[in-house]
Amino acid sequence: MLREWLHRLWGSLRRNARERDMEEELRRHLEFAAEHEGSERAARVAYGGVTQAMESIRDQRGLPWIDNLVFDLRYGLRTLRTNPGFNALAVSILALGIGANTAVFSVVNAVLIRPLSYNDPGRIVSLTNPHTSGEDSSPLDVKFVSVPNFQDWHDQSSSFEAMAFYYSWENPVSTGATAEYARVAKVSPEFFRVFAVAPAIGRFFSTEEMKPNSNGALMIGYSYWQNHFGGDPGVLGKTIRRYSAAQKIVGVLPPGFGFPDETDLWFPDNDDSPSFHNRDAQNHLVVGRLKPGASIERARTEMTAIAQRLQRQYPLTNKNRTVAVTRIQDQMVGDVRSTLYLLLAAVGVVLLISCANTATLLLGRATVRAREIVIRAALGAGPRRIMRQLLTESALLALLGGAAGLLLAYGGSRALIALAPADLPRLAEIGIDGRVLAFTLGLSILTSVLFGIAPAVCASQVELNDALKQTRSVIGGMVRIRGALVVGEIALAVALLSVSGLLIKSFIALNSVAMGFRPEHVLVMRATGPGSIRDTNIFFKDVVAQIRAVPGVLAAGATMTLPGHIGSSGYYFLDHLPAHHDNLAPDAANAVVTPGTFAALGIPLKAGRDFNDGDTVGNPRVAIVNEALVRKSGSGADVIGRTIFCGFDSEAPMTIVGIVGDVRENGPARDPAPECYMPNRQHFYNNTSLSVVVRTAGDPKALEATVRRLAHDRSSDVPVTFTTLESDVYQSFAAPRFRTVLFTLFAGLAVCLAMAGVYGVMAYAVGQRSGEIGIRMALGASAGSVVRLVLRQGLVLASIGLALGLAAAFSGTRLVRAMLFQVKPNDPSVYFLVAALLCVVALLASYVPAKRASRVDPLEALRQE
Amino acid sequence: MSNTKSQQRNQPSKTEILQGTLDLMVLQTLTAMGPQHGYAIAARLEQVSGGAIRLNMGTLYPGLMRLEQRGLVRAEWRVTDTSRRARFYSITASGRRRLETEKADWERMVSIMHALFQPQE
Numbered sequence: 001m002l003r004e005w006l007h008r009l010w011g012s013l014r015r016n017a018r019e020r021d022m023e024e025e026l027r028r029h030l031e032f033a034a035e036h037e038g039s040e041r042a043a044r045v046a047y048g049g050v051t052q053a054m055e056s057i058r059d060q061r062g063l064p065w066i067d068n069l070v071f072d073l074r075y076g077l078r079t080l081r082t083n084p085g086f087n088a089l090a091v092s093i094l095a096l097g098i099g100a101n102t103a104v105f106s107v108v109n110a111v112l113i114r115p116l117s118y119n120d121p122g123r124i125v126s127l128t129n130p131h132t133s134g135e136d137s138s139p140l141d142v143k144f145v146s147v148p149n150f151q152d153w154h155d156q157s158s159s160f161e162a163m164a165f166y167y168s169w170e171n172p173v174s175t176g177a178t179a180e181y182a183r184v185a186k187v188s189p190e191f192f193r194v195f196a197v198a199p200a201i202g203r204f205f206s207t208e209e210m211k212p213n214s215n216g217a218l219m220i221g222y223s224y225w226q227n228h229f230g231g232d233p234g235v236l237g238k239t240i241r242r243y244s245a246a247q248k249i250v251g252v253l254p255p256g257f258g259f260p261d262e263t264d265l266w267f268p269d270n271d272d273s274p275s276f277h278n279r280d281a282q283n284h285l286v287v288g289r290l291k292p293g294a295s296i297e298r299a300r301t302e303m304t305a306i307a308q309r310l311q312r313q314y315p316l317t318n319k320n321r322t323v324a325v326t327r328i329q330d331q332m333v334g335d336v337r338s339t340l341y342l343l344l345a346a347v348g349v350v351l352l353i354s355c356a357n358t359a360t361l362l363l364g365r366a367t368v369r370a371r372e373i374v375i376r377a378a379l380g381a382g383p384r385r386i387m388r389q390l391l392t393e394s395a396l397l398a399l400l401g402g403a404a405g406l407l408l409a410y411g412g413s414r415a416l417i418a419l420a421p422a423d424l425p426r427l428a429e430i431g432i433d434g435r436v437l438a439f440t441l442g443l444s445i446l447t448s449v450l451f452g453i454a455p456a457v458c459a460s461q462v463e464l465n466d467a468l469k470q471t472r473s474v475i476g477g478m479v480r481i482r483g484a485l486v487v488g489e490i491a492l493a494v495a496l497l498s499v500s501g502l503l504i505k506s507f508i509a510l511n512s513v514a515m516g517f518r519p520e521h522v523l524v525m526r527a528t529g530p531g532s533i534r535d536t537n538i539f540f541k542d543v544v545a546q547i548r549a550v551p552g553v554l555a556a557g558a559t560m561t562l563p564g565h566i567g568s569s570g571y572y573f574l575d576h577l578p579a580h581h582d583n584l585a586p587d588a589a590n591a592v593v594t595p596g597t598f599a600a601l602g603i604p605l606k607a608g609r610d611f612n613d614g615d616t617v618g619n620p621r622v623a624i625v626n627e628a629l630v631r632k633s634g635s636g637a638d639v640i641g642r643t644i645f646c647g648f649d650s651e652a653p654m655t656i657v658g659i660v661g662d663v664r665e666n667g668p669a670r671d672p673a674p675e676c677y678m679p680n681r682q683h684f685y686n687n688t689s690l691s692v693v694v695r696t697a698g699d700p701k702a703l704e705a706t707v708r709r710l711a712h713d714r715s716s717d718v719p720v721t722f723t724t725l726e727s728d729v730y731q732s733f734a735a736p737r738f739r740t741v742l743f744t745l746f747a748g749l750a751v752c753l754a755m756a757g758v759y760g761v762m763a764y765a766v767g768q769r770s771g772e773i774g775i776r777m778a779l780g781a782s783a784g785s786v787v788r789l790v791l792r793q794g795l796v797l798a799s800i801g802l803a804l805g806l807a808a809a810f811s812g813t814r815l816v817r818a819m820l821f822q823v824k825p826n827d828p829s830v831y832f833l834v835a836a837l838l839c840v841v842a843l844l845a846s847y848v849p850a851k852r853a854s855r856v857d858p859l860e861a862l863r864q865e
Numbered sequence: 866m867s868n869t870k871s872q873q874r875n876q877p878s879k880t881e882i883l884q885g886t887l888d889l890m891v892l893q894t895l896t897a898m899g900p901q902h903g904y905a906i907a908a909r910l911e912q913v914s915g916g917a918i919r920l921n922m923g924t925l926y927p928g929l930m931r932l933e934q935r936g937l938v939r940a941e942w943r944v945t946d947t948s949r950r951a952r953f954y955s956i957t958a959s960g961r962r963r964l965e966t967e968k969a970d971w972e973r974m975v976s977i978m979h980a981l982f983q984p985q986e
Contacts, residue, residue, distance in 0.1 A: 028902070029922055046919060053926060
C-alpha cells in the first residue's frame with residue numbers, strides 16, 4: 001500500500017516526463033491495433049481515444065487529488081483574477097460574516113472557553129451562602145460570609161485541599177512621599193494555597209505575620225513590582241505605608257496572578273475586631289481548592305450537610321442558610337454567558353445569510369459560466385470532478401473572505417472591548433490566539449461548503465445534451481434555488497430584527513425608568529481622608545464647604561456609596577430592638593452621607609429635614625429613611641420622630657428625622673429596596689473614604705481642576721480620583737447596552753445583506769424575463785403595470801420570508817425572555833414594525849430592477865429572443 | 866456526445882466485471898506468454914474470450930499502471946519482433962506469488978458459487 005502511494009507521489013511530482021511516456025505508449029497501442037483492425041479510425045473505435053485514456057491514467061498515476069487540487073487551485077486563482085469585481089463583492093460579504101463571527105468568538109474564547117491561568121483552575125471554587133428560600137436575600141447577603149461560619153466550613157469539610165477568605169478594595173498606599181490608590185486584598189492563611197501559586201521572588205507570610213494583631217507583611221503583584229520598583233529584587237524588605245502603618249514586603253507574586261480583581265497588594269487578615277467573632281457579620285468572600293479526585297458534587301453534598309448542621313446549631317444567624325459551591329470560572333462568567341451565546345447565535349445567523357448571499361451570487365455566475373462548464377463536461381470531466389473544481393473555487397473565496405474577516409475581527413474585537421461592560425470578566429484577555437485562528441479557518445472551510453454546495457451541485461448536474469442546445473433549462477432551476485435562498489435570507493433577517501426590536505424596546509424601557517436621582521451634571525471625586533477620624537471629618541467638612549462656594553456649583557455633599565451601588569446592607573427595626581432576632585429580619589441598604597448630599601444627587605427630600613452640621617457624635621443619633629422603607633414598615637409620614645435600629649456599625653438607636661425618595665440601588669430592572677441613610681460624623685468607621693458629589697450648572701468636568709486644587713490645598717496627602725455620575729450610571733447600563741447595540745448592528749447587517757440578495761435575484765429575474773416583458777409591452781402593457789409586476793414578485797418573496805421569519809422569531813424569542821425588561825417576547829408592536837420595515841426594504845430592493853424592466857424596449861427585447 | 870453517454874448506460878456490465886478480475890487476467894496472461902506490450906495483452910484477452918472482452922485503453926493502462934505501482938509487474942521499453950519500440954510488461958516474483966493466491970481464492974469462490982447454484986437434493 002505504502003509502495004503504491006510512493007509511486008503515485010512520484011507520479012505527481014514527475015508529471016511531464018511520464019505524461020510523454022504514456023502518450024507514446026498509447027499511440028503505439030493504436031498503431032498495433034490499426035494494423036489488425038485495418039484503419040486507425042477502427043482502432044480508435046475499438047480501444048478509445050488517447051485523450052480519454054490519458055484522463056483515466058492520470059487518475060491512477062498520481063495522487064489524483066493532489067494533481068486535481070493543484071490544477072483546481074491554479075484554475076480557481078485564474079478565475080478570481082479574471083473577475084475581480086464579482087470576487088471582491090463575494091469576498092467582502094464573506095469577510096463581514098466571518099469577521100463578525102471571529103470577533104464575537106474571540107470574546108467567547110477569552111471569557112468562556114480559555115481556562116483561567118491558574119494552576120488546575122477546574123478545582124478552584126467559590127463558596128457562598130444563599131438562602132434556601134432564595135427570593136428575598138440581597139446579593140451582598142448571598143456572597144459574603146461571616147468568619148465563624150467560614151471557620152466551621154473549613155474545619156468540618158474534607159473535600160478541600162485549602163479554603164480561604166478574602167476581601168479586597170481600593171486603598172491609598174504610599175511607597176514614597178505621596179499616597180495613591182492601590183487595589184489591596186486582605187487574605188486568610190490558606191489563600192495562596194487555593195491557587196497553588198508560588199512567589200516569583202521572596203516568600204509568603206510566616207505564621208508569625210498571620211497572627212492576630214501582629215505587624216503583618218505584604219505580598220505585591222508582579223506588575224506593581226515592575227511599575228513601582230522597576231522590577232528590583234531588592235524590593236524585599238522595603239516598606240509600603242497603608243494608613244499610618246508601614247508594612248514590609250516579603251514576596252512578589254508571579255506575572256498574571258491578580259486574584260481578586262487585579263489586586264496590587266495582599267496582606268494577612270490579622271484583624272481581631274469583634275466582627276471577626278460575630279456570625280452575623282458577613283464581610284468576606286470565600287474560595288476553596290478541591291482535593292485531587294474530589295468532585296464538585298461531593299463537595300456540594302458535604303457542604304450542604306454542614307450547612308444544615310449549622311442551621312440547627314445557630315438558628316438565629318443561619319436559618320434557611322445553605323452553602324453553594326461554584327467553579328470560580330463559572331462564577332466569574334455569571335450571566336455574561338447568556339449574552340455571549342445570544343451574540344454568537346446572532347453572528348451565526350449573519351454568517352448563514354452571507355453564505356446564502358454568496359450562494360446566490362455564485363448561482364448567478366454559474367449561469368454565466370454554464371458554457372464553460374458544459375465544455376469541460378464534454379471533454380470528459382465527470383460531475384464529481386466539476387463539483388470539486390467549483391468547491392475549490394468556493395474554498396478559495398472563503399479563505400480569502402476568512403483572511404479579510406480576520407482583519408475585520410482584529411479591529412472588531414477592539415471595538416467590542418471598548419463597548420463591553422467594564423466588569424466583563426477577563427476583558428483584558430480578549431484577542432486573537434491560536435484557537436481563534438483555528439476557529440476562523442474551520443469556519444471559512446465550513447462556509448465554503450455551505451455557500452458552494454448548491455451552485456456546485458446545480459452546475460455539475462448539467463445535462464450535456466440540453467446544455468449544449470440551450471442553457472435556459474439549467475438556469476430555470478437556478479432561479480428557483482436563488483429564490484429559495486433569498487426567502488431564507490429574509491426569514492433569518494426578520495428573526496434577528498425581531499429579537500433586536502425587543503431588545504431595543506426593552507433598553508428604552510430600562511432607560512426611561514426613573515432611577516430616583518439625577519445623574520447629569522454631577523462631578524464625583526473619590527477621596528480618602530488624611531490620618532485620624534478627626535482630620536478626616538474636618539477635611540470633608542471643609543472641602544465640601546469650599547466647593548459649594550465655587551461659582552457654577554449648585555450643591556455639594558459626600559457619600560460612602562454612589563447611587564446605583566450598595567456598600568452595605570443589614571437588618572433594621574423600628575421603635576424597639578428585639579432581644580433575639582434571626583437572619584430573616586427585614587433588610588435595608590445602609591449609606592453614610594454628609595449634609596447636602598441629597599441636593600447634590602437630586603434625591604428629593606419628601607418630609608422632615610436633611611442632615612446638618614449639628615449631627616455629630618456628641619448629639620442625638622439621627623437617620624433618614626427612604627419611602628420604600630416607610631412603605632414596607634406600614635407607616636406613613638408619622639415615621640419621623642420614631643426610632644430605628646440598623647445592623648450597621650452599632651445597634652444604638654437613631655431618631656428618624658427625614659424621608660427621601662427611593663433610589664434604585666439594584667439597577668433599573670429591580671424595584672427600590674428599603675434604605676437607611678446616616679450622617680458621616682456619627683459613623684466613624686465608614687467615612688474615611690467618601691465620594692464628594694458636586695452638582696454643577698455647566699459641564700461638570702470643567703470644574704475638575706478647581707476641585708482637585710481645593711482638595712490638595714486642604715491636604716496634599718489625600719489621593720483623589722475623578723469621574724462623573726453620568727459615566728458611572730452609564731456603566732451600570734453597559735451590559736444591556738452591549739447586547740442591544742451589537743445585536744442591532746448584526747440585525748442591520750443581516751437586513752442589508754438580505755436587501756442585496758433581493759436586489760440581486762430581482763435584477764437577474766428581470767434580465768431573464770426581458771423578452772416576456774417586451775412582449776407584454778408590445779401588447780400594450782403600461783410601464784406602470786410592468787413595475788407593479790416586478791414589485792409584486794419581490795413582495796411575494798419578501799412575504800414568504802417574512803412569514804417564515806416571524807414564525808421563527810415567535811418561537812425563538814422565548815430564549816431572550818430573561819433579558820427583556822417590561823417587554824413581552826410576543827410584543828405585537830415590535831413584530832408589526834419589523835414586518836413593515838421588511839416590506840419597505842423589499843420594495844426598495846425591487847424598485848430599481850422594476851424601473852429597469854419598465855424601460856425595456858419591446859423591439860430590442862423581441863429581437864434578442 | 867450523446868453516444869458516449871448512452872453507450873455507458875447500456876453496457877456498464879463490461880467494465881464492472883473487469884474491475885475485480887482485470888489484475889488476475891493480466892497477471893495470468895503475462896505468466897503464460899512471457900513479457901508482452903499492452904496491445905498484445907488486450908488482443909490475447911479478446912481472443913481467449915472469443916471477443917467478449919475488449920479492453921478500452923482507458924481501462925487497460927490504468928490497470929497496468931496499478932500493477933506496476935504495486936510491484937506486481939515491471940515495465941520497460943523494448944523493440945518488438947517487427948523492430949518497433951513498445952513498452953513491455955513482465956511479471957515480477959511478487960506478482961507470481963500474488964497470482965497464486967488470487968487464483969486459489971478465485972477457484973474457491975467458483976466452487977462455492979457452483980455448489981450454491983446446484984439444485985437442492
